[in-house]
Amino acid sequence: DGGITQSPKYLFRKEGQNVTLSCEQNLNHDAMYWYRQDPGQGLRLIYYSQIVNDFQKGDIAEGYSVSREKKESFPLTVTSAQKNPTAFYLCASSPGTGGGAETQYFGPGTRLLVL
Amino acid sequence: GEDVEQSLFLSVREGDSSVINCTYTDSSSTYLYWYKQEPGAGLQLLTYIFSNMDMKQDQRLTVLLNKKDKHLSLRIADTQTGDSAIYFCAELTDSWGKLQFGAGTQVVVTP
Numbered sequence: 001d002g003g004i005t006q007s008p009k010y011l012f013r014k015e016g017q018n019v020t021l022s023c024e025q026n027l028n029h030d031a032m033y034w035y036r037q038d039p040g041q042g043l044r045l046i047y048y049s050q051i052v053n054d055f056q057k058g059d060i061a062e063g064y065s066v067s068r069e070k071k072e073s074f075p076l077t078v079t080s081a082q083k084n085p086t087a088f089y090l091c092a093s094s095p096g097t098g099g100g101a102e103t104q105y106f107g108p109g110t111r112l113l114v115l
Numbered sequence: 116g117e118d119v120e121q122s123l124f125l126s127v128r129e130g131d132s133s134v135i136n137c138t139y140t141d142s143s144s145t146y147l148y149w150y151k152q153e154p155g156a157g158l159q160l161l162t163y164i165f166s167n168m169d170m171k172q173d174q175r176l177t178v179l180l181n182k183k184d185k186h187l188s189l190r191i192a193d194t195q196t197g198d199s200a201i202y203f204c205a206e207l208t209d210s211w212g213k214l215q216f217g218a219g220t221q222v223v224v225t226p
Binding site for chain 1: 119123146148150155156157158159160163203207211212213214216217218219
Protein backbone atom coordinates (compact mmCIF):
# COMPACT_ATOMS: atom_id res chain seq x y z
CA ASP A 1 0.00 0.00 0.00
CA GLY A 2 1.98 2.97 -1.29
CA GLY A 3 1.71 6.44 0.09
CA ILE A 4 3.01 9.20 2.28
CA THR A 5 2.77 9.00 6.04
CA GLN A 6 3.22 11.82 8.52
CA SER A 7 3.52 11.49 12.25
CA PRO A 8 2.36 12.44 14.71
CA LYS A 9 -1.10 13.68 13.73
CA TYR A 10 -0.99 16.25 16.56
CA LEU A 11 2.12 17.68 18.20
CA PHE A 12 2.47 20.04 21.12
CA ARG A 13 5.48 22.27 21.59
CA LYS A 14 6.57 24.08 24.71
CA GLU A 15 8.30 27.44 24.58
CA GLY A 16 11.97 27.14 23.63
CA GLN A 17 11.64 23.54 22.50
CA ASN A 18 12.62 22.02 19.18
CA VAL A 19 10.24 19.46 17.71
CA THR A 20 10.60 17.14 14.74
CA LEU A 21 7.85 16.17 12.32
CA SER A 22 8.21 12.90 10.46
CA CYS A 23 7.49 12.32 6.77
CA GLU A 24 7.98 8.97 5.08
CA GLN A 25 7.09 7.85 1.54
CA ASN A 26 7.25 4.45 -0.12
CA LEU A 27 6.45 5.71 -3.61
CA ASN A 28 10.12 5.73 -4.69
CA HIS A 29 9.81 9.45 -5.37
CA ASP A 30 12.98 11.50 -5.74
CA ALA A 31 11.61 14.87 -4.64
CA MET A 32 10.05 15.78 -1.30
CA TYR A 33 8.56 19.02 0.06
CA TRP A 34 7.37 20.63 3.29
CA TYR A 35 4.56 23.17 3.37
CA ARG A 36 2.94 25.22 6.06
CA GLN A 37 -0.80 25.97 6.00
CA ASP A 38 -2.41 28.70 8.08
CA PRO A 39 -6.19 29.20 8.29
CA GLY A 40 -7.64 30.90 5.22
CA GLN A 41 -4.34 30.82 3.38
CA GLY A 42 -2.79 28.76 0.68
CA LEU A 43 0.21 26.54 1.24
CA ARG A 44 3.63 28.11 1.66
CA LEU A 45 6.81 26.21 0.86
CA ILE A 46 9.28 25.74 3.73
CA TYR A 47 11.94 23.42 2.27
CA TYR A 48 12.29 21.05 -0.64
CA SER A 49 14.66 18.28 -1.64
CA GLN A 50 15.18 17.09 -5.20
CA ILE A 51 17.48 14.22 -4.29
CA VAL A 52 19.03 12.47 -1.31
CA ASN A 53 21.57 14.53 0.65
CA ASP A 54 20.45 17.75 -1.00
CA PHE A 55 17.79 20.29 -0.02
CA GLN A 56 16.99 23.96 -0.59
CA LYS A 57 15.13 26.68 1.27
CA GLY A 58 11.65 27.59 0.21
CA ASP A 59 9.80 30.85 0.80
CA ILE A 60 9.56 30.65 4.62
CA ALA A 61 12.56 28.59 5.80
CA GLU A 62 13.52 30.75 8.80
CA GLY A 63 13.13 28.85 12.06
CA TYR A 64 13.02 25.44 10.36
CA SER A 65 15.59 22.80 9.42
CA VAL A 66 15.49 19.57 7.43
CA SER A 67 17.61 16.58 6.50
CA ARG A 68 17.43 14.10 3.64
CA GLU A 69 19.65 11.15 4.52
CA LYS A 70 17.37 8.57 2.96
CA LYS A 71 15.26 8.72 -0.18
CA GLU A 72 12.08 7.79 1.66
CA SER A 73 12.44 10.17 4.63
CA PHE A 74 12.39 13.97 4.94
CA PRO A 75 11.98 15.07 8.59
CA LEU A 76 11.27 18.70 9.47
CA THR A 77 12.50 20.28 12.70
CA VAL A 78 10.68 23.32 14.01
CA THR A 79 13.25 25.16 16.11
CA SER A 80 12.77 27.58 18.99
CA ALA A 81 13.66 30.35 16.53
CA GLN A 82 10.28 29.90 14.87
CA LYS A 83 8.19 32.32 16.91
CA ASN A 84 4.80 31.45 15.48
CA PRO A 85 4.88 27.70 14.83
CA THR A 86 1.18 26.95 15.30
CA ALA A 87 0.01 25.67 11.91
CA PHE A 88 -0.86 22.61 9.86
CA TYR A 89 2.24 21.10 8.25
CA LEU A 90 1.99 19.13 5.04
CA CYS A 91 4.61 16.93 3.43
CA ALA A 92 4.51 16.09 -0.26
CA SER A 93 6.53 14.11 -2.77
CA SER A 94 6.83 13.93 -6.54
CA PRO A 95 8.42 11.37 -8.85
CA GLY A 96 11.04 13.85 -9.96
CA THR A 97 11.41 17.28 -11.40
CA GLY A 98 11.00 18.20 -15.02
CA GLY A 99 9.44 16.38 -17.96
CA GLY A 100 6.00 16.13 -16.38
CA ALA A 101 7.17 14.30 -13.24
CA GLU A 102 6.48 17.23 -10.96
CA THR A 103 2.98 16.27 -9.82
CA GLN A 104 2.99 16.40 -6.05
CA TYR A 105 1.18 13.99 -3.75
CA PHE A 106 0.45 14.94 -0.16
CA GLY A 107 0.51 13.25 3.21
CA PRO A 108 -2.27 13.60 5.82
CA GLY A 109 -0.56 16.43 7.71
CA THR A 110 0.59 17.20 11.25
CA ARG A 111 -1.06 19.88 13.35
CA LEU A 112 1.44 21.66 15.62
CA LEU A 113 0.17 23.53 18.65
CA VAL A 114 2.12 25.64 21.13
CA LEU A 115 1.47 25.15 24.85
CA GLY B 116 -0.47 39.15 -2.23
CA GLU B 117 -1.18 35.79 -3.82
CA ASP B 118 -0.02 35.19 -7.38
CA VAL B 119 -2.88 32.74 -7.75
CA GLU B 120 -6.33 34.10 -6.89
CA GLN B 121 -9.52 32.25 -6.07
CA SER B 122 -12.87 33.28 -4.69
CA LEU B 123 -13.11 32.29 -1.04
CA PHE B 124 -16.54 30.69 -0.86
CA LEU B 125 -19.08 28.90 -3.02
CA SER B 126 -22.46 27.55 -2.00
CA VAL B 127 -24.20 25.05 -4.29
CA ARG B 128 -27.28 22.88 -4.06
CA GLU B 129 -26.92 19.13 -4.24
CA GLY B 130 -27.34 17.91 -7.81
CA ASP B 131 -26.36 21.26 -9.37
CA SER B 132 -23.05 21.97 -11.10
CA SER B 133 -20.28 23.81 -9.25
CA VAL B 134 -17.80 26.06 -10.98
CA ILE B 135 -14.68 27.13 -9.13
CA ASN B 136 -12.57 29.83 -10.74
CA CYS B 137 -8.89 30.65 -10.50
CA THR B 138 -6.60 33.24 -12.07
CA TYR B 139 -2.86 32.93 -12.26
CA THR B 140 -0.06 35.25 -13.31
CA ASP B 141 2.81 33.18 -14.68
CA SER B 142 2.25 32.78 -18.41
CA SER B 143 5.09 30.26 -18.58
CA SER B 144 3.36 27.81 -16.23
CA THR B 145 3.42 24.35 -17.79
CA TYR B 146 1.00 22.53 -15.52
CA LEU B 147 -1.99 23.70 -13.48
CA TYR B 148 -3.51 21.60 -10.74
CA TRP B 149 -6.67 21.22 -8.71
CA TYR B 150 -6.47 19.76 -5.21
CA LYS B 151 -9.25 18.97 -2.72
CA GLN B 152 -8.86 19.24 1.06
CA GLU B 153 -11.38 17.83 3.50
CA PRO B 154 -11.37 19.04 7.14
CA GLY B 155 -8.23 18.06 9.02
CA ALA B 156 -6.81 16.15 6.07
CA GLY B 157 -4.05 16.53 3.52
CA LEU B 158 -4.51 17.60 -0.08
CA GLN B 159 -5.91 15.12 -2.58
CA LEU B 160 -4.92 15.58 -6.21
CA LEU B 161 -8.10 15.85 -8.29
CA THR B 162 -6.80 16.61 -11.74
CA TYR B 163 -4.29 18.65 -13.66
CA ILE B 164 -4.00 20.15 -17.12
CA PHE B 165 -1.02 20.75 -19.32
CA SER B 166 -0.71 24.28 -20.64
CA ASN B 167 -1.12 23.26 -24.30
CA MET B 168 -4.64 21.96 -23.59
CA ASP B 169 -7.85 23.97 -23.40
CA MET B 170 -10.02 21.40 -21.69
CA LYS B 171 -9.73 18.15 -19.79
CA GLN B 172 -12.60 15.97 -18.65
CA ASP B 173 -12.40 13.26 -16.00
CA GLN B 174 -15.74 11.73 -14.97
CA ARG B 175 -17.66 14.51 -13.14
CA LEU B 176 -14.75 16.95 -13.38
CA THR B 177 -14.12 19.34 -16.27
CA VAL B 178 -11.14 21.67 -16.32
CA LEU B 179 -11.11 24.66 -18.65
CA LEU B 180 -7.98 26.67 -19.34
CA ASN B 181 -7.95 30.10 -20.97
CA LYS B 182 -4.29 30.93 -21.43
CA LYS B 183 -4.96 34.35 -22.92
CA ASP B 184 -6.77 35.48 -19.75
CA LYS B 185 -4.71 33.21 -17.44
CA HIS B 186 -7.96 31.76 -16.16
CA LEU B 187 -8.54 28.23 -14.94
CA SER B 188 -11.85 26.72 -13.85
CA LEU B 189 -13.02 23.46 -12.36
CA ARG B 190 -16.57 22.31 -13.00
CA ILE B 191 -18.06 19.56 -10.86
CA ALA B 192 -21.18 18.03 -12.37
CA ASP B 193 -23.99 16.66 -10.19
CA THR B 194 -22.43 18.02 -6.99
CA GLN B 195 -22.81 15.75 -3.98
CA THR B 196 -22.52 16.42 -0.24
CA GLY B 197 -19.19 14.57 -0.31
CA ASP B 198 -17.86 17.32 -2.56
CA SER B 199 -18.00 19.79 0.34
CA ALA B 200 -14.35 20.74 0.91
CA ILE B 201 -11.73 23.38 0.18
CA TYR B 202 -10.46 23.37 -3.39
CA PHE B 203 -7.02 24.72 -4.24
CA CYS B 204 -5.68 25.60 -7.63
CA ALA B 205 -1.92 25.64 -8.10
CA GLU B 206 0.44 26.53 -10.91
CA LEU B 207 3.81 24.99 -11.58
CA THR B 208 6.12 27.99 -11.67
CA ASP B 209 9.52 26.42 -11.86
CA SER B 210 11.15 23.52 -13.67
CA TRP B 211 12.13 21.82 -10.42
CA GLY B 212 8.56 21.55 -9.22
CA LYS B 213 7.70 24.69 -7.26
CA LEU B 214 3.94 25.09 -6.91
CA GLN B 215 2.23 28.41 -6.23
CA PHE B 216 -1.10 27.84 -4.49
CA GLY B 217 -4.20 29.96 -4.29
CA ALA B 218 -5.84 30.56 -0.89
CA GLY B 219 -8.52 27.97 -1.60
CA THR B 220 -12.28 28.05 -2.27
CA GLN B 221 -14.56 26.67 0.43
CA VAL B 222 -17.37 24.77 -1.30
CA VAL B 223 -20.49 24.05 0.74
CA VAL B 224 -23.09 21.70 -0.72
CA THR B 225 -26.61 22.12 0.65
CA PRO B 226 -29.40 19.52 0.38
